Amino acid sequence: MNTLRLLFFSFSRIWRVLPHRLRKSGTGLFISMVILGLLELGGILSLSLFVGVLNDPERVQQSKYAALILEYAPFLGPVFADSRTLMLCTVLVPISMIVTKNMVSAFVTWKTGLLGGEVAGFVGCEIMRRFVYMPYDWHISSLSAEAFTKMSWRHSLGQLLIQSMVAYSNFITAGLLFLGLFIYAPGLTMLVLGVMAVTAVTLYGAVRKNIDKSSHNNAQAQARESHATMAAVRGIREILIYQQQPTFLHAISQAIRDSVRPRAFLETAPPIPAWVLESMGFVLIGCTLAWMTLIQDASRAAITANIAMLTLTAWRVLPSLNRAVGAIINIRANQPTGLPCLEYMEQLKAVPQLDVESQDSDFAIKDGIRLDNIYYRYPGAEQDSLKGVTLDIPKGASVGIIGKSGAGKSTLINVLSGLLQPASGRILVDGREMTPGQMLTYRQSIGYVPQNPYLMAGTVAENIAFSQWGRPPDAERLHEACQQAQIDFLGENFENLSRGIGENGAGLSGGQAQRVTIARALYARPAVLIFDEATSSLDHRTEESIRRTIAELPQGITRILIAHKLTALKNCDLVYWLEDGRIYRKGEAAELLADYQTLEENNA
Template sequence: MSDPHAINSFGLYKRLFGYLKQYWRLFALSLLALAVAAATEPAFARLMKPLVDGGFVERDPERMIWTPVAIVGLFLLRGLTSFINDYSTTWLAGHLVMRLREEMFSKLLRLPVSYYDDNASGRVLSRIAYDVNQVTEAGFNIITVTVKDGITILGLLALLFYTDWQLTLICLTMIPVVGISIRYVGRRLRALSRQNQATMGQMTQVLGESIDCQRVVKVYGGAPYELRRFMAAANQLRQNGVKQAATSSSNTGITQLIVSVALAVIIYFASLRASHNQFTAGDFMSFLTAMIMLFAPVKRITSINQSLQKGLAAAESVFGFLDEASEHDPGTRELKQPRGKLDFNQVGFCYPKAEREALSAIDLHIAPGETVALVGSSGSGKTTLVNLLPRFYDPSAGQILLDDVPLAELRLANLRSHIAMVSQDVTLFNDSVAANIAYGCFEQVNREQIIEAARAANALDFIEAMPQGFDTLIGENGVRLSGGQRQRLAIARALLKNAPVLILDEATSALDTQSERLVQAALERLMENRTTIVIAHRLSTIENADRIVVMQQGRIVEVGAHAELLALDGVYATLHRLQFKEPQHG
């Protein structure tokens, strides 16, 4: 996993601005409007001299008319340019966030299964939902304040130097002190922002689990525990927020104190000069106005450090995620219509950080159209073996071939297009029945094909009984359907895909007898003329398989038909006796 801390601030900004290349004209217009709006502030301070000297001291009627008109024109220009800048930066910021979210979601879909094994889903969600918004802080809000206030400060300082360079030098004594303060505070704020992002991920994780597992929480009385977990994360966020505010506020307070001391000294010396007629009233008013106006942008620039560090920490998180390695897809070949011949040659696999191999020296050859059942106790490697077929993981030893072509040589998308899966834990989407059946190919199939797949899966009757039929929304993960109905939708989906290789993982283990008969009939229809690998704990469901492969501790220990294995009186026969000693429930 890449280290986000390795990305420096310059690198972050370079990457951020890379997203704005195509909008450079609008960005340039925004900066131009910003510069004009900023220039109006020193211009306003400069107008104080003719207003006071001409209007109040010399009582010049011409100046008394054009100076107020100039002030109105100045603020009209400032309002117009501020609107152009605000509108364009908001538009650009929205596009930046949308582009980043698009890239992050695209990356999310291309990450390997191992990434999801190692990373909490809450942290991933908070990166896309929360961190990406913070990036705009490091982008446009910072630019707006830095450019606008930077130009304002430079303009006001130029006016101050023009009016009296000696007094202005006093202003500059505060810059090194302020710089040191900003540097120290910046480090602390970024560290706190990183903690905030991690804590936000934890809170999102607790939220997601409490929603997904709400029935378990209710039945087992887990509400107090979940509340404690949630409040621990929420309290950590609160404490971090207070620390950030305290750090930022202390920085602002120190800066303001330095500025106020400089301001007091300047006013004192300016008063002395005015008393010796070295300063006109207009000069003093212009100088004082510029000094007072200088106070606000300096305060904003020093305060912006909190937003800057928060945004940069978020950008580190976002780009760290985007830099994660996608699924390894070195394949260049494609199979058009494979027959479904599968060969496992000395296949081994070990999970990262695992003490022993999950699979060892697996040799298995499956003919096209053959049904092979995998049986064995939990942890024997059955699911791991079938997870190697769609290349959710790559073998650490040996190779797997489809129609005599190594899986590693096939493009991932092409390989997976030839495989269909139906598992015990059916995954459905909060969409219509039709969209769930035709998932992944909704635009390539017509309604008649969807209906035919539902009929073949024994699902047509209950679908047509629904309020909107095939257009009925089924709720999150099909919560409005029974277990048997969900299974039949999954089978309809597999039928419609019409892939030559089929994986059935405990497809009927959680069903009642009536549902199981309907599902079993649909499965038999689905298995026709396909190479099928069945994982089953209930041995009664796989007695008719062409071959049964018995696994133990990651190895194949027996292979044969049901009757052959019973006659062998080995591991399979023992499993069979243990299972059928238990009373059968209808």
């Protein structure tokens, strides 16, 4: 039952998620595999005929099959009349069959590899497409962390599909070959079938548990290796500071070592059926020869004919059985990585995605933004992070948000930027709720400067133009953004925009990295610019320089600043004091920041 489930249930699940184009290719490939099986059968029958003609041409000429052929094709009379001509013509049949079979086999092999790659490519692109269009609250869940590990297992999913088709087609081929043998020699066929079936089932049962264990251990080792490698790449600064190189090296090395033996067994397991079944096949030929010679006392012609048929069948049937059983073994070996990849893609398909097609190009902020009685709770949390928040942000104003850690500042910014949808309450622009299309346009009109910006390995120009990634950077917009961000390390006329930087801004100081991030936000020409603790990790002198840059930005840009440091907000037109997810106070910067500082000092 488990084997049937393995062969059919997993295949049907994969088949359902494939697009019509790949299903069509898969159907064509399967038909080609069946045709290949028929050609295998034709090759065996034609070889058997040729051996029969060589052994006793008169018997063939006088057989009922010859009479039947001549009845429908009397022009072949001269061929059957002369034994030499019959032998010469008969040899052309297996030659044509085998040549055609090999051509079809080459085509099937090519299409098999192509389909496996296309299925893996489709799954990888589908996971990535759904990943980038997932809502932000999904990205901050644990599911998002699994995306790249599961995507790296997509080739196993492709192999599950291909190996299932290989198993089906080879079982069909073996069945057709056994049918041909059964018509010729029923008793011998039942003997061969019984021995081969018992051998295959016993063999599969013997290796199944080891395959499951090895594939499971291999998948776990790969996951640990991926996790440790990603942690080392992203946390290299802390690794160097805390001298954790031996720990990470040990974790990665151990994961690699743990995968060696399981992977070696998984590579060894598929050929095992070939070794065992081939040995049994030729042992069976020897036993059949002994039986017919010693027990049945059969004639030489009968022995030759049966042994020839059995040898030819073993020569062609055994590879089909080997491939079928080997395919089942490969299916089991790929399940622990292939099925989680499929399940992950099914989970992604069940989550509603962002619709970027319905943007309202005429939408613009004219008066300002208002949050009206906003509540938000993170999935799985016991309490609301925002509790009835109401605030107004006039267009072109500089608005500060202050509060201690855990007050809800980052959640508020994520709601303001449209990344999180509130559980209740309204986000209003110019006094009106936004349509889904307007919300998409609104989100695109926001520039964001985080505390710890992501800078990719590449040039400064590529990082600044990140919002238009994939297109050549616009020189005019680059210079405009660099000028507004007051970047002073790229030359007087920004001629060093092609300067290279490493991953996560390696090669830039903290202040330089932050100015590149500000320029990146300005490159998109936003209507609203959000600074999320953008200066908290900078020294006083650099912070003051960045603060002046923010104050000197074009007046039409609405600026929203979150900060722990009170000095970062002193130029704001309006400041909101957030406490335990609620607006505790609002007012002018000078008065409110002074009260906030007094409270902090009293609580110190």
